[in-house]
Amino acid sequence: MSEGPKQRVMLIAGLILILPSLVLTIVGTSSDADLSRGFARFANAFLTTYTLASIFLIINMFRYSKSRNEPKSPWIGISYAAILGILASVLLTSQGGFLLEDNSGTRAQILTNVVHFIVTALAVFVAVAITIFVAFVNITSRNENND
Amino acid sequence: MQDEIKAALLLWIPLAIAFLGIAMQFRRQHSLQNLGKGCLILGGSIYLASFLTVPESPSAASSALIVAILPALLLIFVGLYIATFSGDIPVRRFNPKLRPVGLLLFISGFALLETMNWSDEPWLPSLLWEGETNKYWLIFRPTFLLGMSSVLLCGSYVIKHMGENRNDASRNMFILGIFSFGFLFLGLYTDNAYTTTSQFSTSVWLATSDLFGILAGLGLSIIVFTLAIWQYERKRPGLDNLIPPSNEQLELAAEVIRSNIGGEENE
Numbered sequence: 001m002s003e004g005p006k007q008r009v010m011l012i013a014g015l016i017l018i019l020p021s022l023v024l025t026i027v028g029t030s031s032d033a034d035l036s037r038g039f040a041r042f043a044n045a046f047l048t049t050y051t052l053a054s055i056f057l058i059i060n061m062f063r064y065s066k067s068r069n070e071p072k073s074p075w076i077g078i079s080y081a082a083i084l085g086i087l088a089s090v091l092l093t094s095q096g097g098f099l100l101e102d103n104s105g106t107r108a109q110i111l112t113n114v115v116h117f118i119v120t121a122l123a124v125f126v127a128v129a130i131t132i133f134v135a136f137v138n139i140t141s142r143n144e145n146n147d
Numbered sequence: 148m149q150d151e152i153k154a155a156l157l158l159w160i161p162l163a164i165a166f167l168g169i170a171m172q173f174r175r176q177h178s179l180q181n182l183g184k185g186c187l188i189l190g191g192s193i194y195l196a197s198f199l200t201v202p203e204s205p206s207a208a209s210s211a212l213i214v215a216i217l218p219a220l221l222l223i224f225v226g227l228y229i230a231t232f233s234g235d236i237p238v239r240r241f242n243p244k245l246r247p248v249g250l251l252l253f254i255s256g257f258a259l260l261e262t263m264n265w266s267d268e269p270w271l272p273s274l275l276w277e278g279e280t281n282k283y284w285l286i287f288r289p290t291f292l293l294g295m296s297s298v299l300l301c302g303s304y305v306i307k308h309m310g311e312n313r314n315d316a317s318r319n320m321f322i323l324g325i326f327s328f329g330f331l332f333l334g335l336y337t338d339n340a341y342t343t344t345s346q347f348s349t350s351v352w353l354a355t356s357d358l359f360g361i362l363a364g365l366g367l368s369i370i371v372f373t374l375a376i377w378q379y380e381r382k383r384p385g386l387d388n389l390i391p392p393s394n395e396q397l398e399l400a401a402e403v404i405r406s407n408i409g410g411e412e413n414e
Contacts, residue, residue, distance in 0.1 A: 005308075009304075009305065009308045009309065010305075012304065013301050013304050013305050014301075016297075016300050016301045016304050017297050017298070017300075017301040018297070019297070019300065020293060020296045020297045020300065020328055020331075021293060021297065021355045021358060021359070024293065024331065024351055024352075024355055025352070025355055027332075027335065028348055028351060028352045028355070037349075037353060038352055038353065038355075038356040039356070041353045041356040041357055041360065042356040042357070042359055042360040042363075043360065044360065045356065045357045045358075045359075045360025045361050045364065046360040046361075046363050046364040046367075047364065048360075048364065049360065049361045049363075049364030049365050049368075050364035050365075050367055050368050051364075053364060053365050053368035053369070054368045054371070054372075056170075057368060057369070057371075057372040059170070060372075061372065061375070061376075064376065068379065070379050073375065073376070073379055076375050076378065077371070077372050077375035077376075080371045080372075080374060080375050081368065081371050081372070084367065084371055088367070111159070111206060112205075112206070114162075115206045115209045115283075116283075116286060116357075117361075118162075118209060119209055119212065119213075119283045119286050119287050119290075120286060120287075120290050120354075120357050120358075120361065121361075122213070122287070123286070123287045123288075123290035123291040123294055124290065124291075124294045124358070124361070126220060126223075126291060126295075127290075127291055127294035127295035127297075127298055128294070128298055129224070130223065130227065130295060130299075131295065131298045131299050131302050131320070133224075133227035133228070133230075133231055134227070134299070134319070134320055134323060135302055135306055135316060135320060136231045136234075137227060137230045137231050137234065137249075137250075138315060138316030138319050138320065139234075139306075139310075139313070139316050140231060140234025140235050140236050141234055141235075141246075141315075
């Protein structure tokens, strides 16, 4: 497949990926769901994922610095990540204590976020793993049927 | 205070050890990888037992949920593993006759997961925690179904357009994607054993917020580190401007290539 149609396929695939969420959002706003906690959940998920992914990438930056002989690169990466992280945190928390959800304090909220992230990540991991396996099962079954 | 120390020792520190074990899997040394596996098993087991050892900690509900859904997940993955590796592939590990058994196990696992939600029969693993619906079930199920329908529908489209003669595979993935999306819709309009439609609508909304938050956080951290790396990479000379390698460097490269080439002599 040439580059142009490939990009178009990937763009449509990206839209299909968020389509179920968009449909449910539209349905959700017309139902009796409690929508007020949505932004706090988004902000907490954003900050938790940003922090955990940044820690993982910082570790990889140390390996990059060794392989490319660039000793300052991890510190530059850490600085960028920290500046942007602080900016995002200030932006999200500047409107009061809404990020606390059902918890009484910051520490309890951080711990809740970590466990919440584990459960969400497990759900996403299981969904993606099932998709990959289902794709392989169908492709290998096609080969068998053709024989 | 006593409870907090107990929770730290029996839940949070084991969880940290399990994460450390996962991180060690990315190291090249086999000894560290093996140590990591040990850490993962030890930390993971103590964490999974935390709903028995520290039931007073609210976070222990997550381990209770994971243990409750473990049988269904095992059935799903064992089934898919058997179905995949009994197919027509060079690394076939099972007799092709076992393929229907694998598919049956997968369907049983999925059915068990859904039956747990729709029925509170005593023989099923319980989704209750301290007399109420486990709050992590209200996070797991909508995220799982939403993630599965999104990824399956997207995969169905990609597989159809990125390969040849993939219509059957694409159609089956599309049907399964619609099926899981249907379960989400059903929950929005029908009460089940553990949640009302209102509760489920809220948890679907929160799961959507969660997934968008995760995508945004992951995307931003990748952009930040890409920028940091790009800053160094753009200063490097292009391949055409590099000075030719010295004899010593060529010998080193030849040695690396020699040590990585394997296979039969006559190939």
